[in-house]
Amino acid sequence: MTLPATHVACSNCNLRDLCLPVDLSPEEMSRLDALVTTRRKVLRGGHLFSSGDPFSSLFAVRTGFFKTAVTTPDGRDQVTGFQMAGEIIGLDGLAQGHYSCDAIALEDSEVCLMPFERVEEFSRAIPALQQHVHRVMSREIVREHGVMMLLGSMRAEERLATFLLNLVQRLHARGFSQSELVLRMTREEIGSYLGMKLETVSRTFSKFAEAGVVEVKQRHVRILNTDALERMTQAITQ
Amino acid sequence: MTLPATHVACSNCNLRDLCLPVDLSPEEMSRLDALVTTRRKVLRGGHLFSSGDPFSSLFAVRTGFFKTAVTTPDGRDQVTGFQMAGEIIGLDGLAQGHYSCDAIALEDSEVCLMPFERVEEFSRAIPALQQHVHRVMSREIVREHGVMMLLGSMRAEERLATFLLNLVQRLHARGFSQSELVLRMTREEIGSYLGMKLETVSRTFSKFAEAGVVEVKQRHVRILNTDALERMTQAITQ
DNA sequence: CGGGCGATTGACTTTCGTCAACGCGTGTGG
DNA sequence: CCACACGCGTTGACGAAAGTCAATCGCCCG
Structure with missing residues (x-):
């Protein structure tokens, strides 16, 4: 389901406003190109990752559409979100060093890989990026509050x-x-x-x-x- | 409801394992003491913060018990979590620069204030702390997945x-x-x-x-x- | 063109919500 | 120190919303 990867660069990506909306100097911007090393295609129905897979990267949806879902021991599952272009998948992974949900493509899709070690390294050097990473995680928490509201009341x-x-x-x-x-x-x-x-x-x-x-x-x-x-x-x- | 603040230090706090479980050199540890500047007491029923308050700090529960809740425009509210000693409150705040829920003490409580600017500053200098902050946020995301499971199925x-x-x-x-x-x-x-x-x-x-x-x-x-x-x-x- | 998955619709059941009455305990004030 | 009141919890009777089971339909894709 996972096709060969290709090399790329962020600095002139048309989704930059969606997935990296930080003001950066040209110098910082060029360094950032090293953040995303590769892209990966995932065919419809394919797993971007599965629960339990070792965590290494975040993924930015470039094209296509995903769902994430958690599964109980007894087999029931719960869709936790739908992700489209510019949105980040995999934030659940760093808590325990492995992903805690499945990410599945609902149509043929392409994602950018952001190795998390590199994200952390760059975050230390570029405060604006650090702030952005924090904001992305916080937004996910707020989004989930909204889902709890929805489900609960x-x-x-x-x-x-x-x-x-x-x-x-x-x-x-x-x-x-x-x-x-x-x-x-x-x-x-x-x-x-x-x-x-x-x-x-x-x-x-x-x-x-x-x-x-x-x-x-x-x-x-x-x-x-x-x-x-x-x-x-x-x-x-x- | 909010009582005057007092000065303190993390390095010999008995809750350290719960709220800052990172391996740090003695030198890093002593720098970390500057992370938590103050404590604050909140009486039962009092608000630690309210939805819309400007975000500035995370809070670590030192003693007591809190609930967090979001409210819809039409007045229904949804409890999003209960927090006890060693747990972190306020992660929802950085998404939009203001807290998006209410945090209310369910008994007389005390919290440690961690000004977020300082958290970010220290995170850049101390990778182990950076990693810890990321893990705390990710854990919150995973916890909320669990709640979605609970509410949804x-x-x-x-x-x-x-x-x-x-x-x-x-x-x-x-x-x-x-x-x-x-x-x-x-x-x-x-x-x-x-x-x-x-x-x-x-x-x-x-x-x-x-x-x-x-x-x-x-x-x-x-x-x-x-x-x-x-x-x-x-x-x-x- | 045909097969199969996904969507729709109906009839019935179950679970939970609603409304209401009552009871327990705690804390406060006389 | 006792009594009372109020908030919180419990329980019952009933109703409404959503789940379950089942039949059928209609797309799409091969």
Whole structure:
């Protein structure tokens, strides 16, 4: 599933704003090119890494789409996130020296490898990079707080509305439509992420469609009424 | 609620193994004393910080017990964690330059302040500390994966069993009993953390007690059968 | 063009939430 | 020091939301 690696450089990558948004001097910038040594392609369905694999690198998604998931001893699994271009995967790995989740490509994808030893080395030399690394990790913590909120105190409709708005907002930041998206994941994967069964995901989509809020054709979703979706995320359930 | 601060030093703190477990030379150790400048007492019910407060420091719990919670615009809140001696609070703050949750003392407590600028400065000079900071953040990410698992794919009994085992394990690591604990939080706070209502928490406790797995008297809990609890966390629901 | 995975929908069950009443304990003030 | 009140916890009856099981449909990909 993992294809041969290729050599590259960050300094003129068009995703730099997304995955390395730090102000650097030209001199620092050129040093940073040594941070990402290689890229790797992962075919749809392939594992970028698996739970238990020795930790060595962070990965920046260059193209494509991933999910990360943890698995219990008894075989249930929980999707912990979906990652698209410019987002960082593998932060869970350094806690114990091995990755604690699986990272799986949902479409043919390419990632940049950032050997973590090098990240630490460069962080010591370049404060702006150090700060960036910290911010990336903190953002992940904050994101997960949001997921806990979602899982702990929202009902099915609120969860799905929140999910759709989040997805479309991230896609929009990457130059895609504000109102149309193609889901890269199955209903089951959405359900796992949102803590509901695939049938409930499907039913909730249908409910949204009936209400004229979205148009759903399999994985193609068009948002017809963003305001209505936003209101749904704030419904006081009591 | 926040009492005057006092001056202190890490190098001979009895919690060092818990909150700074890095091998340091005596020279590095003495420099580290400048990392924690002050302590602060927070009375029961008091806020260590609130969502939106400008971020400046991490906090290490020295004595006492805290909860962290996020709040939605419409007023629902979600407990995101409980912190005891040696654990670090405030990692969510650096993402956006302000804390994104509330940290509230559940009993009279004391924390060590670690100004984050200083943490970053020292991290650049002391690789072992840098690594430790990264590990602490990564551990928080992994912990939250566990909570997502819990909220996303466990039923009430499994959640409470998991929660109890986790609490007692952390207490045991601090020298307390493996089988007895005093809950510092209300049923409602437990419920918020576990994504269930306080009545369900109460009922589930009663069910455990009926089954002879635990003994519950208000906030005093004695675990009578750890194995049974462990089995419950792995129950294949199907 | 056909097979199979993924999605949808329906009927029924289960779990948990809701509402309400009651009880226990603790802490405080008379 | 005792009594009372209030917050917290427990328990019961009922309802609602989501899960389960099953049948069918429709895409897509080979």
